[in-house]
Amino acid sequence: MVSWSLVAVVAAIFTVKFAPEYSLYSSYLLTSTTFILISWIAKFVYAAILYPAYLTPLRQIPTPSKRSWMYGNTESFDLRFPVDLVREWTKSIPNPGLLRYYVIGNWERVVVLSPKAIADLLVNKSYDFVRPEIARVQLSKVTGEGLLVAEGDAHKAQRKSLMPSFSYRHIKELYPVFWTKAIQMTNEIEKGIKTNKSGEDIIKTSGWASRAMLDIIGLAGFDYDFNTVANPDNELARRYESMFFTPTGWQRVIAFVCLFIIGFKWYFRIPSRQNSIMDDAMSFIRGTAHEHLTKKKKQLQTDRKDAHVDILSVAMRNGDFTDENLVNQMMTFLGAGHETTSSAFQWAVYVLSKHPEIQTRLREELQASLPRIPFDELNDIKGLKDNQGNIKDTFSELFTSIDGNNNTNIPYLWAFTNEVLRFYPSAPFTSREAIRNTTLGGQFIPKGTHILVAPDITNKDTELWGPDAETFKPERWLNFDPASSNKPVSYNNSGGASSNYAMLTFIHGPRSCIGQGFARAELAIFVAVFVYRFRFELEDPGRKLEVRRMITQAPADGVVIRVRMAN
Numbered sequence: 001m002v003s004w005s006l007v008a009v010v011a012a013i014f015t016v017k018f019a020p021e022y023s024l025y026s027s028y029l030l031t032s033t034t035f036i037l038i039s040w041i042a043k044f045v046y047a048a049i050l051y052p053a054y055l056t057p058l059r060q061i062p063t064p065s066k067r068s069w070m071y072g073n074t075e076s077f078d079l080r081f082p083v084d085l086v087r088e089w090t091k092s093i094p095n096p097g098l099l100r101y102y103v104i105g106n107w108e109r110v111v112v113l114s115p116k117a118i119a120d121l122l123v124n125k126s127y128d129f130v131r132p133e134i135a136r137v138q139l140s141k142v143t144g145e146g147l148l149v150a151e152g153d154a155h156k157a158q159r160k161s162l163m164p165s166f167s168y169r170h171i172k173e174l175y176p177v178f179w180t181k182a183i184q185m186t187n188e189i190e191k192g193i194k195t196n197k198s199g200e201d202i203i204k205t206s207g208w209a210s211r212a213m214l215d216i217i218g219l220a221g222f223d224y225d226f227n228t229v230a231n232p233d234n235e236l237a238r239r240y241e242s243m244f245f246t247p248t249g250w251q252r253v254i255a256f257v258c259l260f261i262i263g264f265k266w267y268f269r270i271p272s273r274q275n276s277i278m279d280d281a282m283s284f285i286r287g288t289a290h291e292h293l294t295k296k297k298k299q300l301q302t303d304r305k306d307a308h309v310d311i312l313s314v315a316m317r318n319g320d321f322t323d324e325n326l327v328n329q330m331m332t333f334l335g336a337g338h339e340t341t342s343s344a345f346q347w348a349v350y351v352l353s354k355h356p357e358i359q360t361r362l363r364e365e366l367q368a369s370l371p372r373i374p375f376d377e378l379n380d381i382k383g384l385k386d387n388q389g390n391i392k393d394t395f396s397e398l399f400t401s402i403d404g405n406n407n408t409n410i411p412y413l414w415a416f417t418n419e420v421l422r423f424y425p426s427a428p429f430t431s432r433e434a435i436r437n438t439t440l441g442g443q444f445i446p447k448g449t450h451i452l453v454a455p456d457i458t459n460k461d462t463e464l465w466g467p468d469a470e471t472f473k474p475e476r477w478l479n480f481d482p483a484s485s486n487k488p489v490s491y492n493n494s495g496g497a498s499s500n501y502a503m504l505t506f507i508h509g510p511r512s513c514i515g516q517g518f519a520r521a522e523l524a525i526f527v528a529v530f531v532y533r534f535r536f537e538l539e540d541p542g543r544k545l546e547v548r549r550m551i552t553q554a555p556a557d558g559v560v561i562r563v564r565m566a567n
Helices: 002-018 030-053 083-092 115-123 135-143 152-166 168-172 177-192 205-222 236-241 251-260 264-269 273-302 313-316 321-355 354-369 393-399 409-424 517-533
Strands: 098-103 106-114 201-203 431-433 436-442 444-445 450-453 480-481 487-491 536-537 545-550 553-555 560-565
Touching: 002 030, 002 135, 030 106, 030 152, 083 436, 083 450, 106 115, 106 517, 115 321, 115 436, 115 450, 135 264, 135 444, 152 168, 152 321, 168 517, 177 201, 177 205, 177 393, 177 450, 177 517, 177 560, 201 436, 201 480, 205 236, 205 313, 205 354, 236 480, 236 553, 251 264, 273 313, 273 321, 273 560, 313 321, 313 393, 321 354, 321 409, 321 517, 321 536, 321 553, 354 409, 354 517, 409 480, 517 536
Parallel strands: 106 450
Antiparallel strands: 098 106, 201 560, 431 450, 436 444, 480 487, 536 560, 545 553
């Protein structure tokens, strides 16, 4: 709308100057105002009536028949991805693997659904698309200008340089960190249980999960323990918590104005209390990243070359990053790394609370298969190693008992965590914008088209997963032996899906989540320790589930549970 308004103002100036008889009282102000109003009406007629019905180059892609001139197909002024509506449309509207719909203002969107279209978007033609401005601005505000928002050659170079930090060998070296923080978290929760004569406590899962995952990113990312698990008032944890809030009605109005009139990049520049909080938090987080980068430089100058296995050390030894770029990557790990796994853990606890039979079965497998967990001996990261800097022998069996490449002894744990990741993806959708004319699934996609790929839709597609796709069922990830009363004998990686593109939690291709191996192992170990040690249920089992959907999605109440010792 900015360009239409600008054209209207220029036209008004020329009219008053060279053809005043066609102006309003030869007034620049009155003529400009009138021309702008006319341009807005023309824009509305074009966008709401003519373009969607007659002029769009995407007419060949099916769209819902019911469409409002104001809010498109979504029946709402909300700009967020309409997950439930899209799920309904995919079932009721025959489509060639793509579906077209319109949001408020009749902005056009295309959702990719078929494996072929998904493969084109994420793998075959990945660099034909970039993140739209609104997604790029929102993400960079929380994660900095790191890998998550880089595009084109910059993204290729950054990903190539960071890949060694996320190799299986390197992630395996971080397993002791995962175990230690999971144990420390449960030790702190146990303290609360012991202070109550009832032998139980009420806890909010999100707070514990967020702090524990933040500690892990600190240790795995740059070998520093923020220790927020034991110190909930930690400044860094509080700063991150302050950044995640539900927008008010007034903020939504401002976002609407920015998006449709002046550009969304201005949203975070408008003076407001919320933006001030965000700016202060980001300034503190960036300062923290700079501080640890300086410390790490000094350490690497004095210690032996292979002394540090944290992600920052590996990236610095690679030598391809400037200091500013390293700070941005650290902010990406801190922001995206802890929030996504925290959300996944909340969903895991929610499901286990709703399904006590799954909780019991998982606990029985863990108690039968895992070695003794030394809760009293492993409450501090400093207790991991001996005087020579090696992992103590007493812990080595435990640290290798859960391994992403060896899951034969605990198949149900891996089946459960994979089903959590399938059924409750941390990011319900990802958006892209075509930067050139291209095709998806054989359908023409013009430059500028906004595309969405939705794990929350594809991960539950009955055509890909079968008729029980919308049922939480860990058994789909198990192989059964008919000769032994259908006893599960091993874990499988497909879940019975008919396509490699049926599971989109970590996306695919060059834009896939670089830390997915890290996240899977971290989630599995935290679930194992938590279930091994506690029995738990929802504080209010009858409460309706409400989902907080922002950059990630998680239960809105943070999963409040009643927890007691398992033994």
